[in-house]
Amino acid sequence: MPVAPPPPRSLPLTALRAFEAAARLGGFAAAAAELGVTPGAVTAQVKALEETLGAALFERQSKGVRLTALGAAAAGGMTEAFDALARAEAVLRGRAAPQVVHVATLPAVAQLWLSPRLPALRAAAPEISVSITALEAPPNLKRAPYDLSLFPAETGGQLVAADAILPVCAPALAARLKRPQDLADLPCLSDASWAEDWPRWLAAAGVAMQARGPVFSLYALAVEEAVNGAGVLMGHAPLVAGHLADGRLVAPFALALPLAAGLRLWSARPLAKGSAAARVAAFLAARPGAAV
Amino acid sequence: MPVAPPPPRSLPLTALRAFEAAARLGGFAAAAAELGVTPGAVTAQVKALEETLGAALFERQSKGVRLTALGAAAAGGMTEAFDALARAEAVLRGRAAPQVVHVATLPAVAQLWLSPRLPALRAAAPEISVSITALEAPPNLKRAPYDLSLFPAETGGQLVAADAILPVCAPALAARLKRPQDLADLPCLSDASWAEDWPRWLAAAGVAMQARGPVFSLYALAVEEAVNGAGVLMGHAPLVAGHLADGRLVAPFALALPLAAGLRLWSARPLAKGSAAARVAAFLAARPGAAV
DNA sequence: ATCCTGGTTTAGATTTTCTGACCCTAGTTT
DNA sequence: AAACTAGGGTCAGAAAATCTAAACCAGGAT
Structure with missing residues (x-):
């Protein structure tokens, strides 16, 4: 019954984020990749969280980890919360820089497909600034701060170029x-x-x-x-x-x-009509079959 | 059109939290108090956020700050997101330590009203551990990690002792x-x-x-x-x-x-029947008028 | 005039967080 | 059986973030 001297602080946000990613992706390594840190960092975050909670969130197994009952009970809510946070963040970003469009794509696509189209895009919509990030794998659009994602896939999104x-x-x-x-x-x-x-x-x-x-x-x-x-x-x-x-x-x-997998375009959220992202998407999707 | 070298990182969570608190409470000083940091820290967080966004979130006025259109557009979503996060955190805490009940109250109430009742509570429910935090003002129960809050007020909650x-x-x-x-x-x-x-x-x-x-x-x-x-x-x-x-x-x-304002008891969330928090609440509310 | 409120600034300290290099375990492959 | 691989854990040190303290400013109130 101590009159707790340090008012109970809320749990560290970074640790919660690491836990959420690990829970959702089923492993510390995958979480580390998504968060852009080393696996050791995730291990440490989760461990610290477990220590302040006084209870385990994951069962460590020889190969990978598995959620405990506690972890499983908390994971869903955490994912929802961080999804909501990502949405709010997207609103912030979008309103702060409405003419900037972030596109994620494969390095090869960035250089050989997207890059040659940019001059025409720039000519058609000079006020839009397109920022391209090359990634080896499609990002989680619910989280990563991209407006558009352009990756090979068999289904989903919008076909932009057959392969x-x-x-x-x-x-x-x-x-x-x-x-x-x-x-x-x-x-x-x-x-x-x-x-x-x-x-x-x-x-x-x-x-x-x-x-x-x-x-x-x-x-x-x-x-x-x-x-x-x-x-x-x-x-x-x-x-x-x-x-x-x-x-x-x-x-x-x-x-x-x-190939069954063509180059396909996803948008993080429904595109607001007339928004810069919508215009870029429309431009890229304009000629699905055509060469440049 | 740069192939952005640093993959756009998500905005720092701490800064978003500072922004959210400042937006919700209408000032940096109030936000600082809620977050338990100095006003300077909030100023710095918000400023850093504004710089990475490249746009102002608040208009600085002689007396206090006011949200810009951008800030106002983002504030609601941020509040929702952090509320969701706090809920998820509460689930985590509650499941991790189901027999611990965190109570927030005035220092005077803690020492002169609550403390004398603890022996009887301990006797009635020895497995429950009550942790008491003395605060000068009622906490925001949607955020702060308390299960119960005991403060003088004219309405709301449940009357526990007339004053x-x-x-x-x-x-x-x-x-x-x-x-x-x-x-x-x-x-x-x-x-x-x-x-x-x-x-x-x-x-x-x-x-x-x-x-x-x-x-x-x-x-x-x-x-x-x-x-x-x-x-x-x-x-x-x-x-x-x-x-x-x-x-x-x-x-x-x-x-x-x-006095119109009696000692009233709030719970952060609807109390699960039979939970430790519910039992403590029931115990404290047992004799609204009685002396100890 | 002086105080008071609320925000800002700065230097410096503190704390958090991350990396890098290593170890460990249990399957899998050779 | 030995070597590999995948996934974690650990540790020291480094880097980055965050915070505080203290002083400053502006405008309104006393």
């Missing part, structure tokens, strides 16, 4: 490629995050071979190398359209394998 | 007090936060005089001094009932002036 894969190379190299089998003689460039492209296409082409060649972690770099004649790249139609159009790259084979 | 004021003093002094007019000859003890008590009672008693005497900032101290014979204290019936019952203090005059 198909086809081998492309510098014109000088094309002469040596009569049949798909000839690929065995040349380096096959590929991107680390699209490792499945070559096997897929080769299977569709009916060729029993393994593609060998340098692997890049940045697709735009692979494209550059292909232009330089370093080998044959498995091209994604929307991303190499410009290079094909101006002849820096050519497609030695007719087969373009359509 | 009335009456002069009290040590028995030795009472002999010198035949009529209210005799008060002029003795020091009139009073509490800083109840400065109106003496004038009110004297007016009701029909005496035209000003009470003179030492002023205390802690009512319990004034009571102690009265017991020691230092003068006549304007007693609050529920708070001096124990001393009157055991004779350490006596009431030299018959007039006890009833």
Whole structure:
């Protein structure tokens, strides 16, 4: 019955946020990734929270963690609360800078698809300032401060560009490629995050071979190398359209394998008619099939 | 159109909380008090937030601040979000320590009314641990982590003890007090936060005089001094009932002036039937009129 | 005139929070 | 069985955030 000397402070917001993310994503590592900190930081936050509560929120298991009954009871409300906070934050951001549109997309899309379209967008709506963030994976739009998100997916959002894969190379190299089998003689460039492209296409082409060649972690770099004649790249139609159009790259084979996952555009919230984000979205979605 | 190097981080939670409190309470000083920090800290938080947003949230005026259109647009959502967060936090706290009940009350009530009742409560429910925090003003129950709040008020909550004021003093002094007019000859003890008590009672008693005497900032101290014979204290019936019952203090005059504001009990949320908080509330409310 | 209220500013201290490098465990792979 | 991998935990130190104290300012009230 102590007349508690330190008036009970409210729990630290950072720790609550870490707990919420870990609960929602099912692990500290995933939470750390979402919050943009190291896993150790999340561990520490959750541990501190558990200590001030005097009760465990997660059961530690050999592989990952699992919510305790207490954690599970609290998680839902926390998620709701932080969702509400993110919404309020979006209102704040949107009203404070109504002419700024934040777009999240893959690095490859940013450089090879979005970037070439920006001059036209700037010309069409000079008062809008588009800020692009390259991410390896789609952000959680309920939380991350982006207005638009542009990622490959099979469903959801709005289709902005269909995708198909086809081998492309510098014109000088094309002469040596009569049949798909000839690929065995040349380096096959590929991107680390699209490792499945070559096997897929080769299977569709009916060729029993393994593609060998340098692997890049940045697709735009692979494209550059292909232009330089370093080998044959498995091209994604929307991303190499410009290079094909101006002849820096050519497609030695007719087969373009359509992919189920096209480039799709999501908006964080329903777009207010006439808002800058709505106009950018409309601009990007204008010509779903077209090359630039 | 920069490929923004630092992925836009979400706004700092602390700053948002400071903004929300300032918006809701209408000033930085009030916000600082609620958050338990200095006004300078709130100024800094809000300023930092305004800088990262690139827009003002408050108009600074000679006397206080006023929300800008932007601030007003964001305030509602922020308040909702932090309310939701506080609710989630309460769930967490409640489930983590279901047998702990946090009570907020005036220092005087804590020492003179609540404290004497605790032994009986402990006897009746030994498994419940009551933690008492003394506050000068009622907390915002939607936010502060208290289960119960016990403060004088005219309406609201549940009446737990009616209040009335009456002069009290040590028995030795009472002999010198035949009529209210005799008060002029003795020091009139009073509490800083109840400065109106003496004038009110004297007016009701029909005496035209000003009470003179030492002023205390802690009512319990004034009571102690009265017991020691230092003068006549304007007693609050529920708070001096124990001393009157055991004779350490006596009431030299018959007039006890009833006050509209009685001691009232609020709960932060509807009390779950059978919960520790509900049981404590029931115990405290058991005998609204009775002395201890 | 002087006080009072409410906000602002600054330097410096304190506390929080994060990283980086390492350890640990239990599955999985080789 | 040995090596890997995935996911956490720990620790010291560093970095960043946050806070306080104390002094300052402006305008209205006494």
